[in-house]
Amino acid sequence: MKKTNWLLLVLALVLSMFLAACSGGSDDTSNSTDDAETEDTSSEDDAAAGDSEQVLNITDSAEIPTMDASLATDAVAFQWLGSTTDGLYRLGENAQPEPGIAKDHEVSEDGLTWTFNLREDAVWSNGDPVTANDFVFAWQRAVNPDTGSEYGPYMMGGIIKNAQAIVDGEVPVEELGVKAEDDHTLVVELEKPVPYFESLTTFGTFLPMNQAFVEEHGDQYALEADTLLSNGPFVLTEWNHGEGWTLEKNEDYWDAENVKLEKINVKVVKETSTAVNLYDTGEIDRAGLSAEFVDQYRTSDDFVIDEEPTLFYLKMNQENEVLANVNARKAIQMVIDRQAMVDVILNNGSIPSAGHIPQNFTKHPETEEDFRELNGDLIETNVEKAQELWAKAKEELGQDEIELGYLGGDTEVALNMDAYIKDQLEQLEGLTVKVQSVPFKERLARDEAMDYDIQNSGWGPDYIDPNTFLNMFVTDGGNNKTGYSSEEYDGLIEKANTELAQKPVERFETFLEAEKMLIQEDAVLAPLYQRAKARLWKPYVKGVIAQPMGPDFTYKYAYIEGK
Structure with missing residues (x-):
């Protein structure tokens, strides 16, 4: 999250995320803050x-x-x-939230109202005190359509009361469910119970801002x-x-x-x-x-x-005529030898990925079985079957020769990875892949504009819950950027986060079903590997x-x- 939007890519794996957090699109070299x-x-x-x-x-x-x-x-x-x-909180040992500006908090019985008690000794580097209004201003700014934030709507929409309505232009930004009861008391109202909300407050989008300072510097801030x-x-x-x-x-x-x-x-x-x-x-x-x-x-x-809970995968832009074809996407999933990629190209402990939830990340609330183990491998490497699916896609498209762009990074490790994936993809008969190697910042911009055909991307979690990976690909989601839209998939994610929000077993099993739809049935992504460094x-x-x-x-x- 981090956004991680993570637009990522690496050998030694530098990331993000964000990853992936981060989160957001990224390449594996840049999804980590260091090689x-x-x-x-x-x-x-x-x-x-x-x-x-x-x-x-x-x-x-x-x-x-x-x-x-x-x-x-x-x-x-x-x-x-x-x-x-x-x-409000920051991450400490074992990814556990520890006090930041908040000393502590209380949660209402229905889970909808969170009251944070702020410390009185926190100051900004210009000497101004840190107050509850700094959070109100920053959170309102993040969801204000005029700001152009990608993560504000993504992280707060459907979470903070009225956030989505503000993003949609239906209510003014002042109606966001966050208020300063006094300088050191922040009250947050949620749309629904969110079990992971405390850890969510450690994420960068929820950081405070000094309103006077931001407004003084304007577009130079x-x-x-x-x-x-x-x-x-x-x-x-x-x-x-x-x-x-x-x-x-x-x-x-x-x-x-x-x-x-x-x-x-x-x-x-x-x-x-x-x-x-x-x-x-x-x-x-x-x-x-x-x-x-x-x-x-x-x-x-x-x-x-x-090992890290950070995934890398190929995003396929379904606004491209070829990649709108599900058989073409499945062929791309199957033609890449992911084991050879991690053994030879990466050689750093990374493991092949065959889904969109990492291993050792989240467990079934009753049985304690790992999510990845329960859902198993949702794709396989099978060049012969990939060729069959590709031939079928070409017949459906009425094309024999196909050229696709591939958006890659400009670091040494990214160039090596891109060359390997190009070689793997061009096993598909009649396919030519044109690699475009650009700096990380440009990759972020091009992902946001959906200016790519295929992109090596990555994601690291924004909080410890399957939703951080699966919620990305709901229709018009801020970090979707693939053109994918499925009412059925949207319904599963919505159900998990509303009527099942306080039913952990059913919620977890709904996420299992959603992952199968995303990867196995609709082939939205071509999983590559789970990063190790x-x-x-x-x-x-x-x-x-x-x-x-x-x-x-x-x-x-x-x-x-x-x-």
């Missing part, structure tokens, strides 16, 4: 920072597309928004370091677009005593070989590894590999917490020990 981002190096006790210089040096594979929380859609943006801004405000652990003090950025400890942060790092230096590096060289020479503290480096460093004490990490870096949603990492508790 192969962090592991959970969360540690002993951050009391032992000692006399070591508290500076973390890392890389990112892409420029920050935006630092405007209303407009952010990818993992890169959400990483640094989450590092500089506290929402959040474009430079000096047109940003922070209320979180770090302040973005330098932003050299396309090159990198610097964060420094926020001395006025309400919990500054628990922040040990004094500075985080981030350099934009797209080539894995460059990042590895910087790591080996001691210039950076973390480097993502692409396939050709994994075997070289696998025995190193610095080598780490972690292979990387090198300096052992003196402690206390970094890897997260499955929102920011890839929490740096609030990180420190350097014994360097």
